[in-house]
Amino acid sequence: MNFWNDPLKVAAVWLEGIFTGWGMDAVLAHVLVVFLGVLLLITILMVLDIFLVWIERKVVARFQDRIGPNRLGPYGLMQPFADIIKLIIKEDTTPDGADKVVYNLAPILSMMSVLILWAIVPLAPVMLGVDLNVGLLYLVAAGAIGTLAIIMAGWSSNNKFALLGAFRQVAAMVSYEIPMVVALLIPTVLAGTMGMLGISEAQQGLWYVFLSPLGALIFLVSAVAELGRSPFDLSEGESEVVAGFHIEYSGMKFGWFYAGELLHAFTFGGFWGILFFGGYHFFGLENLGPLVAAAIVLFKALLGYWVIMWIKYTLMRIRIDHMLAFNWKFLVPLSLVVLMVTALLNTLLRDASTWVMGLSMFLSNALIAWITVEILRGRSRAEREKMEGPAQAALEAVNH
């Protein structure tokens, strides 16, 4: 067994050998090694999270024609460390009448709901926490815990703005979960499995973004809504609910929410890359070794994160009724239609070659997109005539 072919396994066997050499029980040594592996993964993610703050600030600066942090260290790289020191030594306040246990539990749950997602991320065929056969449902379940954390934070703060912000955010998250689940079913139908590894493997030939571009788009939109990022960042609103559910949090407790949000965006970028952009496949480059494959996955995750940032800093916040109407009247029916067409074509063309299958899938998606745009155009024309009709009549009355 070569280290470069299976680094995690080799390291685990080596460590277990050391532990049992000390006279430790074999089962205990195994549990300890697994625990250390989890600790290592979380540490890497948290360190990455520190740099995500820097990346986010640099990218938003570029979008807004600024330079961003550039004073501390080369390219301002030390800035996030200074921010963290500030957050840690800041006074930790708890509002009067807050529900202390729930109030302190909420940031932990919020961060946890993001970190547990990485248990199922396949960085390479041999580098993943666990290949759950219900991987995609696990993704949804982790999101449910995040929703719970937000409502806990909003309620326990004893602040009406926090509560209102939490209500808005949770209403959005619960509704956008539906198109997300339906969009997640599309790779499931195409790959025939809900396991992340199986879905990655099945994209060896053709990435699913070519088979189902609409599915990829719906997943991205509902992921942005699930993250509570602009244009769907309803929990914030300076003139209405100030900062939303985390208004009362200060210091590192606010830091947990902030870091959790950034890592969540990065993670969903990663899932977008894994589910629709081939996972660790990149023109055969992944055959060079698991570390290269992991680098490919991280690169795709960063690219997905960049797309999410691009959306965030380009579009402005939309109203809550528009947001919910967009979900229930547009995204849910569209995602159901796409899912049905995909499932039908997948069954009909089971024996066809990859190219026939890919082409017909792509064309069917293009057809659905065209019909959708036509329906929307018709609707908007009708609305405009309804609005302009009386105005036109009034204008003519004045002229006569």
Place this chain on the structure above:
Amino acid sequence: MAILFLITAVVILASAMMVVTSRNLVHAALWLVSALFGVAVLYALLNAGFLAVVQVVIYIGAIAILFIFAVMLTRREMRETGPGLNKNWWVSALVSLLVFGGLAFLLSNWSGFSQTSAELPSGFDAVSALGDALISPDAFVLPFEVASVLLVTALVGAVYIAFNRK
């Protein structure tokens, strides 16, 4: 496994106890979440990964959130005033003990009670077996379809009640 089961069982029972005795309704709902999560852990211990994840998605992600919303939106004062237990508490304790005793007695007469569960063959995909069972005519297709018709009916009814006729 046995240790994990005992810890989970104690957590579930304690949370369930807190659900009914907690004075604060939101706290009661949060304890309910803890109890439901414990049940999900039990499913996972029984190799029923699908049920465990669905338990979290449906009960914690949807039903518990709905409970918390309903509690927050319907009551002005989210605190019960009177004492958590009234003077009939011993009757309910007696009834629960009797039910527990009866169930334990029935189960102890069942032949599978003392058997250890058989190991799943390696490569056995429980999820696809479940999916096949749900749509195969000689298994559960009828209850499955009846449940979906019921849910659609409830959905249409909710829309009808909420629909604002101009």
